[in-house]
Amino acid sequence: MTMLPDPATDDTRSLLIVEDDAAFARTLARSFERRGYAVQVAASLEDVTALLPAFSPGYAVVDLKLQGDASGLACVQALHAHDEDMLIVVLTGFASIATAVEAIKLGACHYLAKPSNTDDIEAAFGRAEGTTEVELTNRSTSIKTLEWERIHQVLAETGFNISETARRLGMHRRTLARKLGKQQVK
Numbered sequence: 001m002t003m004l005p006d007p008a009t010d011d012t013r014s015l016l017i018v019e020d021d022a023a024f025a026r027t028l029a030r031s032f033e034r035r036g037y038a039v040q041v042a043a044s045l046e047d048v049t050a051l052l053p054a055f056s057p058g059y060a061v062v063d064l065k066l067q068g069d070a071s072g073l074a075c076v077q078a079l080h081a082h083d084e085d086m087l088i089v090v091l092t093g094f095a096s097i098a099t100a101v102e103a104i105k106l107g108a109c110h111y112l113a114k115p116s117n118t119d120d121i122e123a124a125f126g127r128a129e130g131t132t133e134v135e136l137t138n139r140s141t142s143i144k145t146l147e148w149e150r151i152h153q154v155l156a157e158t159g160f161n162i163s164e165t166a167r168r169l170g171m172h173r174r175t176l177a178r179k180l181g182k183q184q185v186k
Helices: 022-034 045-051 072-082 097-106 118-126 143-157 162-169 173-182
Strands: 014-018 038-042 059-063 087-092 110-113
Touching: 014 022, 014 045, 014 072, 022 038, 022 118, 038 045, 045 072, 059 072, 072 087, 072 097, 087 097, 087 118, 097 110, 097 143, 110 118, 143 162, 143 173, 162 173
Parallel strands: 014 038, 014 059, 059 087, 087 110
Antiparallel strands: none
């Protein structure tokens, strides 16, 4: 078993933030810098691949949905391929079981729904290994939740291409866009 670095005691903490919202990325970067991290910011997969030869972070925070129809899952895959020991946390305003599973399969150590703050993210780095102490619930899944999860499963399969997702689900593109715009992530 490999020992993962402890974010509370690691003095050489370097962090890559992959976020296309410049204001949010800047705020998050400042917050982590105040905690002693050396931070670099990237807005796309191309930016990530350009940074990696000169910057090898131990931690990464990746937004699931990047500009256009780009998926942060490709960034997770590239970061994990670059360094299997890197702790990667995926942030998303479009949380679903399908994208969470894919993020973990591709190398993320944790998956958080927005809004999440620096404390939440740093705590997620510390919980990189699974635990059997998670409480199981008996709550049944609603039809709306099942629909939301199916939509996001297909979104992930199509690389977040709205038109292709709507075609595969047999619904009009505007209907899908309206459903995505209405859904509140809790």
